[in-house]
Amino acid sequence: MKEKVQKFDSKKEVQKNSEQEKNKKKIKSVKIKGYVPYKINAGKAIP
């Protein structure tokens, strides 16, 4: 179990670091050719 958590944490770290560089949280608008975009509520975890 401990090994599984460590493995998972290391993957999370890779993802977190690379994403922190290129974004500043929420995007206000988006344009995709051929579509009308609608914003969906932000994801949240079940408590």
Add this chain to the structure above:
Amino acid sequence: MPEKPYLKMTPEDLREIYFHENHFKSGFDEHFSENSLNAFFHYISIGTCKRFPNSPLVEAKRAAQLIGQKIDRPVLCLSGGLDSEAMAMAFIEAGVVFTAALMNLDNGLNEYDISAARYFCKKNSIAYTEIHVPALRLLEKGLHLDMAEKYRTLSPERALFIYFLQQLEGNPILAGEILRKEKSNGQVSLCCPKDRDLCYWRYFMDQKIAAVPYFHFYTPELAVSFMAHTSVKDEEKENTDWQGQHQAFYLHKLKVYQEGGFAIQDNPHRTQKWHGFEGLKKKYDAQYDSVEAYNRAYRAPLELHPEYDLNQILLIDENDSIANRILNKSE
């Protein structure tokens, strides 16, 4: 073990079953590709409405009939909540024969939850099975981590639900939720399936199981029917406080289903219903004398909120004048 003919189906055949005419798409770019690492957006898209939707009940009945034509042994997964009960009512009214499956956590930890489903099945003479899910033992073994890696579940509860699906015989049918408006942190936006909610779909695809991962989006017309015909389009309900707003949220949802034509009634067994895992968390917390014990053990390792979770977009074909009119009216 009975033969499972759908195991011989191609992925293309199965896609026609998951959503009618494979209309529903999900992915991380406008081509709906499935590479999650560093994804900045998550997109979903529903197919073009071919006509203005009928009432939600009529559209749900049509969806049930379409499913009945494609699937041999529908097993409706009933949680005891309104969404799955409404789905079951649509199947009953459509005359599609089905059985039900109920998830029974650690010898009754969600008894308050499934008792509503059991009551519904008995009242409507629906054959059902209860599947025992040894939740604490599975989580201690790291099921939440394994499932997060395979299917992007991002929660211990979804991992347990996949375990439940693994035990089912037949073709699982999951209700999901209706397309509606939701107010979160002061902002009103549409409530649609998010990437994490589609983990069951990924599981079905991976295991080549003929199933329905999200009934309330089975056809484009059903998906937008509640926004077209009920007060879900113009009433906003906070859904951020899972405890505090529970009753108001529940009553609003009940009203919306009734407006949609469902003869759904309040059920005394459902009064404590929220998501069905409260008892599990409480038991674990009590064991370690901390209200954060469960979250620390099983949620914290999954806690990262991917950026695409914050930037989720529903794409509607710009030529779909019906869906755009319905959704724009509600803006």
